[in-house]
Amino acid sequence: MVSNSPTTELMLLIVTGYIGIVIAAPPTVNDLPRNIYVGNLETQERYLYTLNVTDPDADAFACSHTITYNDSISTNREFVLREDTTTKEWKFYIRAGALPSPDNTKPYINTIECTDSNSGSSGRYNITVRAVHDELLTLPNIAGTANALKIDAISTLKGKTLKTASANSRGGNLVEYSLVSDPSFSPEFFTIDSSNGVIKANRDFKYLDSRYPTVYLTIKAHDTVDSIDVYETQIVQLTNQNTVPRIVNLDPGLADSQLESLALGSVLMTLTTEDPDASTTLTYAFSCVPPDGKNTFTIDTNGNVKLAQALDYETVKTYTCGFNVSDGTATGGPFMYTLTVQDANEAPYFSDTMYYATTSEGAAGSVSFDPSFSCSDQDVTDVSKLTYAFKAANNSNRFAINTAGVMTFKENYDVDKNAMPSSVVLTVFCVDAGGTTGVKKTGSTQVTITIADNNDNTPTFSSTAYTFDVTCNVAGSQIGSLLVTDADSGTNADVSCSGASGSSSSAYYTIGADCNIYLSKSPDFATGTTVTYVATAVDKGAPARTGTSTINVIFSGCTTTTSTTTTTVATTTAYNFFDHSENIALFVMSLLMGLALLGGLLYCCLRMCCGVCGGSGGGMSNMCDCRQYGRQQRRARYPPRQVTPDEPPRKYRPPSPRQPTPPPKIIERQPQYIRTVARPISYGQ
Numbered sequence: 149m150v151s152n153s154p155t156t157e158l159m160l161l162i163v164t165g166y167i168g169i170v171i172a173a174p175p176t177v178n179d180l181p182r183n184i185y186v187g188n189l190e191t192q193e194r195y196l197y198t199l200n201v202t203d204p205d206a207d208a209f210a211c212s213h214t215i216t217y218n219d220s221i222s223t224n225r226e227f228v229l230r231e232d233t234t235t236k237e238w239k240f241y242i243r244a245g246a247l248p249s250p251d252n253t254k255p256y257i258n259t260i261e262c263t264d265s266n267s268g269s270s271g272r273y274n275i276t277v278r279a280v281h282d283e284l285l286t287l288p289n290i291a292g293t294a295n296a297l298k299i300d301a302i303s304t305l306k307g308k309t310l311k312t313a314s315a316n317s318r319g320g321n322l323v324e325y326s327l328v329s330d331p332s333f334s335p336e337f338f339t340i341d342s343s344n345g346v347i348k349a350n351r352d353f354k355y356l357d358s359r360y361p362t363v364y365l366t367i368k369a370h371d372t373v374d375s376i377d378v379y380e381t382q383i384v385q386l387t388n389q390n391t392v393p394r395i396v397n398l399d400p401g402l403a404d405s406q407l408e409s410l411a412l413g414s415v416l417m418t419l420t421t422e423d424p425d426a427s428t429t430l431t432y433a434f435s436c437v438p439p440d441g442k443n444t445f446t447i448d449t450n451g452n453v454k455l456a457q458a459l460d461y462e463t464v465k466t467y468t469c470g471f472n473v474s475d476g477t478a479t480g481g482p483f484m485y486t487l488t489v490q491d492a493n494e495a496p497y498f499s500d501t502m503y504y505a506t507t508s509e510g511a512a513g514s515v516s517f518d519p520s521f522s523c524s525d526q527d528v529t530d531v532s533k534l535t536y537a538f539k540a541a542n543n544s545n546r547f548a549i550n551t552a553g554v555m556t557f558k559e560n561y562d563v564d565k566n567a568m569p570s571s572v573v574l575t576v577f578c579v580d581a582g583g584t585t586g587v588k589k590t591g592s593t594q595v596t597i598t599i600a601d602n603n604d605n606t607p608t609f610s611s612t613a614y615t616f617d618v619t620c621n622v623a624g625s626q627i628g629s630l631l632v633t634d635a636d637s638g639t640n641a642d643v644s645c646s647g648a649s650g651s652s653s654s655a656y657y658t659i660g661a662d663c664n665i666y667l668s669k670s671p672d673f674a675t676g677t678t679v680t681y682v683a684t685a686v687d688k689g690a691p692a693r694t695g696t697s698t699i700n701v702i703f704s705g706c707t708t709t710t711s712t713t714t715t716t717v718a719t720t721t722a723y724n725f726f727d728h729s730e731n732i733a734l735f736v737m738s739l740l741m742g743l744a745l746l747g748g749l750l751y752c753c754l755r756m757c758c759g760v761c762g763g764s765g766g767g768m769s770n771m772c773d774c775r776q777y778g779r780q781q782r783r784a785r786y787p788p789r790q791v792t793p794d795e796p797p798r799k800y801r802p803p804s805p806r807q808p809t810p811p812p813k814i815i816e817r818q819p820q821y822i823r824t825v826a827r828p829i830s831y832g833q
Contacts, residue, residue, distance in 0.1 A: 196241060199237070291380040308348060357391065394483075423473075434470060514556075564605060575592055
């Protein structure tokens with residue numbers, strides 16, 4: 149029977165101005181078995197059970213027990229509770245020769261009390277030990293140095309049989325076996341067959357290195373009938389073990405410090421190793437806290453630890469790394485290395501490699517433009533002290549920049565006639581104040597500046613006045629060209645032309661948007677007639693600017709002489725009649741006049757027709773009967789001709805032999821009327 153009856157001690161704390169009660173929790177014994185069985189013929193001291201005791205407050209504690217037998221306190225001390233000085237565990241034993249009689253089978257109630265050494269609180273628990281009548285279980289070939297195993301580690305391979313544990317049960321009951329290794333391994337080096345007690349190697353023993361020359365195996369024999377458990381310790385002594393390699397200069401650890409500016413590839417240290425085993429090749433491995441240290445350091449085959457990734461004081465100030473060395477069989481370590489990173493002045497840096505700004509041409513200092521530079525510095529003391537500067541190249545002398553990164557023109561900037569570039573790429577420096585060392589460092593980026601043209605120039609004709617001579621050329625022909633320039637650039641320099649004239653003859657000429665002069669239609673006025681235009685050139689800037697010139701076009705008559713002008717024609721473009729609005733209007737008017745003439749002609753024809761057939765009425769009143777009336781008149785004037793035969797028809801007879809061929813048969817025909825077409829008859833008025 150197991151009972152749990154802990155007692156609780158109340159501690160009264162009295163402090164000036166405050167009274168508090170602290171309840172101290174007693175130690176707890178966990179997972180006690182309900183019963184423990186022993187053979188009543190047992191005469192040797194034997195281990196029975198290990199208590200699992202914990203204290204909620206992590207205080208030290210001590211345990212004791214009393215024995216109740218046959219409803220009274222036993223004074224024979226049949227059982228004993230002792231603390232293992234090595235493991236600090238409390239273990240329960242049966243004393244040698246403690247049972248008073250071989251026939252004694254009554255239960256022993258062991259009350260265990262564990263007391264908190266700090267508060268004095270305690271918990272009480274019971275273990276019942278029952279003696280099995282006329283029974284004894286032993287493991288005679290396990291305990292003691294006489295039964296110790298001596299094993300050659302290098303030659304012992306997995307699966308090799310090491311020993312067989314042989315338990316003796318007085319009643320001949322079935323026994324099961326198990327073992328626990330001390331120290332423990334993962335995976336374990338030893339295994340036991342639960343049915344027959346055969347102990348075998350679970351791994352190659354070459355991996356059981358010289359750190360463990362002796363291993364203790366706790367063999368348990370369990371009587372499956374009477375539930376008696378017997379524990380004995382098997383001693384395993386190992387020889388010819390592999391020696392674990394060691395990193396001498398990291399044993400017992402090494403502390404180091406380096407500036408974060410340490411160059412990549414620098415050797416931090418060279419590992420010095422020790423391994424007495426001959427003909428072994430050593431390999432290295434390591435891990436760090438933080439884990440990024442795995443990428444920060446590297447080890448070559450010669451044991452040189454190098455810097456593989458830049459140190460950064462602002463990100464990681466300390467690396468703690470454990471190094472291991474292996475000879476292929478055993479691995480030594482981890483051997484600890486601690487690196488402290490020291491702060492160093494670091495160069496500022498831009499968030500982008502290219503920035504952009506757009507502005508318009510102007511005078512020095514007249515405009516400001518901000519590329520929105522983003523420059524940072526990991527050195528806290530430098531963040532507020534960053535300044536900007538240009539690399540001396542690519543027109544940088546024409547620009548200025550302030551401490552906030554805002555730019556302006558250092559001199560008058562004009563992109564007209566490509567005097568200065570409209571797009572500039574500059575290299576910009578961000579300069580710190582030197583951090584803790586006082587040595588200034590810089591970061592760099594580039595900025596693309598686009599300078600737009602202002603529409604500050606008026607289109608200019610090559611002459612203030614032009615004179616063109618024209619002959620009877622084909623309508624649509626180009627008769628001259630106007631040369632117009634604009635000192636601006638881009639769309640501000642794109643120009644279109646037009647012309648206006650107060651002359652009635654202005655429709656004969658057109659000034660096109662392309663600044664060419666075209667003949668709209670062949671002149672039909674007197675030779676020497678001059679038409680004067682005011683030519684206008686407008687650019688596409690905002691606001692637009694306008695230039696003017698005077699154009700005189702003189703008609704020289706219809707000769708074959710090629711027209712000449714006082715200016716050289718720069719370009720010739722094929723003339724399109726319908727490109728000009730005045731030509732379209734002229735075409736529409738001509739079309740309307742043609743339709744009117746056609747209508748008049750039709751009217752006259754109808755009048756003539758109605759005058760012939762109308763009779764006394766005349767006019768348009770009988771125009772619908774005109775055609776019928778004309779037919780009647782023609783029939784009266786020209787009656788149809790009647791065709792009749794000259795004599796009555798005769799019956800045909802075939803010719804007699806040798807008689808002349810008879811005349812042809814006359815076929816009687818019905819009279820027919822032959823339509824004749826009457827000639828027009830003129831009637832007097």
